[in-house]
Amino acid sequence: QSTLQRLGLLAGVHAARPASLARAVLTSRSGVAAGFDLARGSWGLSRKSLDTAIADAAQAAGAELSMGVRVQRFDQVNGGYTIEARSNGRIIEIRCRALIAACGRSSSSELPPRSQAAPESGLVGIKRHYKNVSMPPQVELYFFEGGYIGLAPIEGGIVNLCLLASRKALEGAEKDPAGLIEALAGRIPGIGNRLAGGEPIEASLLAAAPVDLWRKADPWDSVACVGDAAVMIPPLAGDGIAAALRSVELCAPLAHAYLSGDLTLERWRQAYRSRWHASFDRPLALTRRLETWLGSAVGSNLLLGVGSILPPVARRLAGMTRSRANSAPPFMT
Structure with missing residues (x-):
C-alpha cells in the first residue's frame, strides 16, 4: 500500500473494495x-479493477486516455518519437518527446520486450x-x-x-x-x-x-520499460503488479526531470537502469532460484518442510523476493 500511497493511487484502489x-x-x-x-495490509484485487482505478486517477491528474488505440511500432526521430498505431481500423501517427513502454510481455517484435521465448x-x-x-x-x-x-x-x-x-x-x-x-x-x-x-x-x-520467466531483464529497451516490459516477475512471488508499480515509481520522476529539461535522455537512461537494477536484481534472482527449487519434488519438500517448522523463516524468505523502490540509490541530476 505504501507504493500506492506515494503514487496517489491508494484512495482509488481502496474504493474498489479489495479483499484483505x-x-x-x-x-x-x-x-x-x-x-x-x-x-499487514495485503490486498487481493482483479487486474480489471486495478486498471480502472489507475486510469481514473491518471485522468483526474490531467492525463489523456485513448481507448481502442493499439501501438504497432515506434521510431526515435528529431529528439523525440513517432508512434504508429491503429485506431478504429485506420493507421494514425502520434508524436511525443518521451515514451515509456508499459506493454506487458508484448506480442509484437516491434515493441519491447524484443527478446521472446x-x-x-x-x-x-x-x-x-x-x-x-x-x-x-x-x-x-x-x-x-x-x-x-x-x-x-x-x-x-x-x-x-x-x-x-x-x-x-x-x-x-x-x-x-x-x-x-x-x-x-x-x-x-x-x-x-x-x-x-x-x-x-x-x-x-x-x-x-x-x-518466459527467464528473459534477461532490460529496463531500457530503446525506451524506458516498466512492469513486464522490463522483466516478468515469476508469479510464484505474487508480486508482479506491485513490482510494476514500483518500477513506475522509479521511472516517473526521471521522466519528469527529462521533460523539464533538467536531465538528458542519456542521463535518464543511465539513472533509471541503475535504480531499477538496484531495486530488482537481488529479489528477482532469489525468486528465480525458488522457482527452480520449489519446482522439484525434493526441493519443494525440503523448503516447505523447513517452512512448516519455522514459519518466520518462510515469511522472511518471501519478504526477500519483494523489490523495494526506496532501496535504489538517490536520484541526482
Missing part, C-alpha cells in the same frame, strides 16, 4: 505444506475467476510436476485462480484452458476441494503463451 489477505499457504506435490502471515519453449499461463468458493482470507499455492496453481480471494467475494505450467506438464490433459483446470482439480485435492462448490465466471477465462 492475511496468510499464504504453499503445498508441495506430495502434500507438505507451509504457511506464514503476509505483510520460442512458442514451444515457453510456459502456459491460465487465469479464471470463480464465485461461491469458500476459503479463508489467504493465498494458496499448490505445486505439481512441471508447474503450480494458486487461489486467492479478490473483490466482490470472487476467487482468482491462476496456473503456470510447462507444455510437457499439460500433455495428456484436455486441450482447452477450462479442461486443463478441471484436469488439475482432479489431480490436486486442495484445488478440487476448493472448487467443488464454485461456479466459474466464463468471461474471466484467459490463457497466455509462451510465458
Whole structure:
C-alpha cells in the first residue's frame, strides 16, 4: 500500500473494495505444506479493477486516455518519437518527446520486450475467476510436476485462480484452458476441494503463451520499460503488479526531470537502469532460484518442510523476493 500511497493511487484502489489477505499457504506435490502471515495490509484485487482505478486517477491528474488505440511500432526521430498505431481500423501517427513502454510481455517484435521465448519453449499461463468458493482470507499455492496453481480471494467475494505450467506438464490433459483446470482439480485435492462448490465466471477465462520467466531483464529497451516490459516477475512471488508499480515509481520522476529539461535522455537512461537494477536484481534472482527449487519434488519438500517448522523463516524468505523502490540509490541530476 505504501507504493500506492506515494503514487496517489491508494484512495482509488481502496474504493474498489479489495479483499484483505492475511496468510499464504504453499503445498508441495506430495502434500507438505507451509504457511506464514503476509505483510499487514495485503490486498487481493482483479487486474480489471486495478486498471480502472489507475486510469481514473491518471485522468483526474490531467492525463489523456485513448481507448481502442493499439501501438504497432515506434521510431526515435528529431529528439523525440513517432508512434504508429491503429485506431478504429485506420493507421494514425502520434508524436511525443518521451515514451515509456508499459506493454506487458508484448506480442509484437516491434515493441519491447524484443527478446521472446520460442512458442514451444515457453510456459502456459491460465487465469479464471470463480464465485461461491469458500476459503479463508489467504493465498494458496499448490505445486505439481512441471508447474503450480494458486487461489486467492479478490473483490466482490470472487476467487482468482491462476496456473503456470510447462507444455510437457499439460500433455495428456484436455486441450482447452477450462479442461486443463478441471484436469488439475482432479489431480490436486486442495484445488478440487476448493472448487467443488464454485461456479466459474466464463468471461474471466484467459490463457497466455509462451510465458518466459527467464528473459534477461532490460529496463531500457530503446525506451524506458516498466512492469513486464522490463522483466516478468515469476508469479510464484505474487508480486508482479506491485513490482510494476514500483518500477513506475522509479521511472516517473526521471521522466519528469527529462521533460523539464533538467536531465538528458542519456542521463535518464543511465539513472533509471541503475535504480531499477538496484531495486530488482537481488529479489528477482532469489525468486528465480525458488522457482527452480520449489519446482522439484525434493526441493519443494525440503523448503516447505523447513517452512512448516519455522514459519518466520518462510515469511522472511518471501519478504526477500519483494523489490523495494526506496532501496535504489538517490536520484541526482
